[in-house]
Amino acid sequence: MTTKVAFIGMGVMGYPMAGHLQRAGYDVCVYNRTASKAEAWCDEYAGRAASTPAIAAEDADVVMLCVGNDDDVRSVVYGDDGVLAGMRQGAVLIDHTTASAELARELGAACQEQGFEFLDAPVSGGEAGAVNAKLTMMVGGEEKVLSKVQPMLEVMAHHVGLQGPVGSGQLAKMVNQVCIAGVLAGLSEGLAFGKKAGLDPEALVAAISKGSAGSWQMENRSHTMWNGEYDFGFAVDWMRKDLNIAMTEAQKNGASLPVTALIDQLYAEVQALGGNRWDTSSLMQRLVKLH
Amino acid sequence: MTTKVAFIGMGVMGYPMAGHLQRAGYDVCVYNRTASKAEAWCDEYAGRAASTPAIAAEDADVVMLCVGNDDDVRSVVYGDDGVLAGMRQGAVLIDHTTASAELARELGAACQEQGFEFLDAPVSGGEAGAVNAKLTMMVGGEEKVLSKVQPMLEVMAHHVGLQGPVGSGQLAKMVNQVCIAGVLAGLSEGLAFGKKAGLDPEALVAAISKGSAGSWQMENRSHTMWNGEYDFGFAVDWMRKDLNIAMTEAQKNGASLPVTALIDQLYAEVQALGGNRWDTSSLMQRLVKLH
Amino acid sequence: MTTKVAFIGMGVMGYPMAGHLQRAGYDVCVYNRTASKAEAWCDEYAGRAASTPAIAAEDADVVMLCVGNDDDVRSVVYGDDGVLAGMRQGAVLIDHTTASAELARELGAACQEQGFEFLDAPVSGGEAGAVNAKLTMMVGGEEKVLSKVQPMLEVMAHHVGLQGPVGSGQLAKMVNQVCIAGVLAGLSEGLAFGKKAGLDPEALVAAISKGSAGSWQMENRSHTMWNGEYDFGFAVDWMRKDLNIAMTEAQKNGASLPVTALIDQLYAEVQALGGNRWDTSSLMQRLVKLH
Amino acid sequence: MTTKVAFIGMGVMGYPMAGHLQRAGYDVCVYNRTASKAEAWCDEYAGRAASTPAIAAEDADVVMLCVGNDDDVRSVVYGDDGVLAGMRQGAVLIDHTTASAELARELGAACQEQGFEFLDAPVSGGEAGAVNAKLTMMVGGEEKVLSKVQPMLEVMAHHVGLQGPVGSGQLAKMVNQVCIAGVLAGLSEGLAFGKKAGLDPEALVAAISKGSAGSWQMENRSHTMWNGEYDFGFAVDWMRKDLNIAMTEAQKNGASLPVTALIDQLYAEVQALGGNRWDTSSLMQRLVKLH
Ligand SMILES: NC(=O)C1=CN([C@@H]2O[C@H](COP(=O)(O)OP(=O)(O)OC[C@H]3O[C@@H](n4cnc5c(N)ncnc54)[C@H](OP(=O)(O)O)[C@@H]3O)[C@@H](O)[C@H]2O)C=CC1
Ligand SMILES: NC(=O)C1=CN([C@@H]2O[C@H](COP(=O)(O)OP(=O)(O)OC[C@H]3O[C@@H](n4cnc5c(N)ncnc54)[C@H](OP(=O)(O)O)[C@@H]3O)[C@@H](O)[C@H]2O)C=CC1
């Protein structure tokens, strides 16, 4: 029998993710707050849409969420119209939203109480990863639950890895974002320095990108950074949300994040330059705009 | 006729670099302040040593330096025993030391005045790169000078790139070090956070190392960082020297390096923990040692 | 007729504040979650205690709160036992808790709706200020409301200043805490440097405390900081709460707080050293403990 | 017999300092690189000028310097025209320049070798302090040397304090500058936040300046900072010189200065805005100029 999936959140990420599932033969019913996006999705993928999360979740074997932040998740999960009100016993709820580990634990407990399974499975890879089914999924939960849905997740992702108990997917994603912040800070200061020093970007990046200074961001973003092109990619607003999730968690687990905290504030300066929707590599822009 | 090379500085880097040249058929004469290392090199490579830089430089077509810092370079270049006192007209002086761009320009001018050619050619790749002839060389100077020595440099390096006029090699190396500092800061805070969060390092790194958080350092150092192993690699003392060269240059070219400057001070805290000779990835140690 | 006051929160601050009012002739009824503290207060000041905030607030002309954080305030304000359930028409609610401006606006709106007046009036001056009635009160709200209660507030404070509409008291307090963080960071790094440099603290502070480096903290804390005495004063945990309130507000108003954010993380390192309840001047301790 | 004084450096500080001495009855001979300033001084104070530092120092009981940085001091001290070439046995050299402790020790050794006494005595108090004879002098050297010149120094300063052996005056001045940096960072972020929050500066500063957030800078600079007035006072360029002296010393004594290092880079951003000669309180300007 065809596995039934409900997918809540037809944003930049959720839309193509749900599309891959439908194309792979799953029976997908989507929900989106703004109905027009759900309709567009139905047109493109010949799929179904529901008028509330609860209705979308009815009969579903698996319910997936990909919305904005903790509060957004709560608003599609709880209440009469929320997915928990519609889910059937034994169904699995998977949250792909980048959110707090606390939320994950809260959802895990709520699911357990009501007879559902739960996984937190935030993703990395950006819009391109979602469109090309090349996401990385960092999963928190029980292995036996993951094993049931692993093939389905691999329709959307090229790496699906269990990180530990519920919440661990989110924690791994926090590490990911903290690492990116540092990489981009070094790259931004390095390239802005290189500009002021009159260096040639092609020769520079050719020399330094293969060695110990190298990074995915250098390989993929140094060219656009040098040219001040930021109108694409993973938005500064999202990044600040994610870094603040990590810093809030750090207040609980006792980690110190001095460099990350500084970078988060430098992103505030990028926002002040109008960069809310710019790619995170726009961290360089405040250095370039100084003059 | 065999090209004659003088190589000044038989340290961790210079020793194997000079060895590759000798093995490749160049006629190498080495000099080292501490004579025992020069003797060891002669034994290992059946080469020659001289008792002063000036004597080593006599008859040499190419004179290479790889010593500690600006002052160290000056002490083997100038004076009666310095290489400039020994070099013959038309010879090329190449400085592989990581030093200031100002020093490079000063050496360039001194060479021009005395009828020599000059290139600054600092390297990256560490001890392993030197031993395996897989260095990256960032070269500052004139193309026609580089073209004369390119084959010789490629004996030691897998990438030899001209970055611009004299000094540009050093400037590119500064960018390299600034980028590394940021990468390692993010990685250190990320991994230390992951430890406090109870994550599994294998699953974590498997998930995040291939995507936009990925870096050479994550690929090659996250395992040792997690285990607190730092007794190898590129020393914190060297890193601080390099970052201070970059920050001094930034004061001249008007670049701002807020994150780099912070990281430099965090390295001071690593030094206070005894980490002067630890690998730069030990930036993580101060976070782990907090408790 | 004697003005009736309800005072909720018999902590370090609230206990002596309520005491001053009772001594000044106001008719004070206190409430504390942990009843023993309320009883102790009644014994010391021959006052009255109530079993819920709502009961304390009945008949009161003025209801004052001084609890921990936003959530704590909500828990004594709302619900059947909360003060709003007990207050009479025209009564004034004054929140002395250091909390968010958002909470202040929320309380202001709730009061308006139910026919009460509201002022946010966070304080500075610490335990000593509370005990000696030398607090500073930063007030947000309407001038005509403040004028009604000003004499009562001046029983506890030597400065009561209107900062603007509801929420402005909290905003001013945020500025206060941000300023303190910077002062203490400079002082900590300066004194720790001075220690390493072998300077004499008496001569040093005598020289620098009267000029442009001078501050209340230098005047009042440099001696204890030098001696590593932190077992008193305003706790690091409270400071982090306050700085995070400011940073959250900054995300809304677009301010950038790079130095503050860094210091907040350095306080995380002080907490990791066991400093949760140490005075904020313990920021120096992480520098001293490096070796 | 009248004490003879040579004063080298008729800059913003040295000019009025030398004037006070002349007015107090000392026999002052000045030298300035740019002769016109020395002439103006002679006109104003009916004093004498010499054509070289060496000639000014001849016959002098005390030789005072107040020039720019380490190199500037060396250029008026050493060589045939330097003060050491002119000084008589037993004379005292006092350096009022803000310079490194290393330079002080070097000058101390040179003086000892040649039969002179030496004190480092950098000042704080700014142009106003110099003009109004209200400087603070932080002195390094021997008590018996200081006691000889103390009355003379008190002609220019309201506080003259011995900080320890030669170099300690400079070390104390470093602490002073580090403290100022922190104070101004907190004040800048606090006031810029207050602006964004729509607060009234008068009410704000009235409330917070008397308590634990208070500082000389808040008392004396918050008004001009709020109004963006920076065209006076102690220049950003000088501040960066001083902070870099402190950071270089910290590399030797093992102190960590994370917040100071960050602030130094933020001053680089103020310089990029054109603020080289602005008062140090212009640290706020980069926050205000974000939009
Ligand atoms: N974009 C990227 O590159 C990446 C994003 N992520 C994370 O994935 C998540 C989704 O990102 P993305 O798709 O880009 O975001 P978008 O803003 O494109 O989409 C957000 C989706 O969530 C819905 N939503 C938001 N709030 C609510 C709410 N309160 N109630 C109901 N629905 C709501 C939106 O509905 P509506 O259409 O009605 O607004 C929309 O469908 C975020 O957590 C993000 O951090 C992770 C990796 C990469
Ligand atoms: N201490 C200081 O130096 C200064 C403190 N402040 C601010 O003043 C406020 C109070 O500080 P302080 O008096 O030191 O704090 P304490 O921890 O000493 O006291 C807190 C008080 O709040 C009560 N409380 C906390 N949470 C709740 C809750 N959920 N429900 C009911 N009551 C609750 C406590 O009750 P219980 O006894 O039952 O725990 C106690 O009476 C804080 O916002 C602080 O930031 C401001 C300036 C200086």
Ligand SMILES: NC(=O)C1=CN([C@@H]2O[C@H](COP(=O)(O)OP(=O)(O)OC[C@H]3O[C@@H](n4cnc5c(N)ncnc54)[C@H](OP(=O)(O)O)[C@@H]3O)[C@@H](O)[C@H]2O)C=CC1
């Ligand atoms: N200004 C202030 O508020 C304060 C300054 N200081 C410190 O005091 C010192 C002097 O400051 P300030 O008076 O403001 O500086 P100015 O720039 O006003 O004056 C510098 C003086 O030094 C002379 N000078 C500089 N370099 C040389 C050189 N290589 N050879 C000969 N003379 C030289 C200049 O001569 P010329 O006229 O020919 O240029 C001038 O007389 C600095 O170290 C500064 O950091 C300390 C506290 C406050």
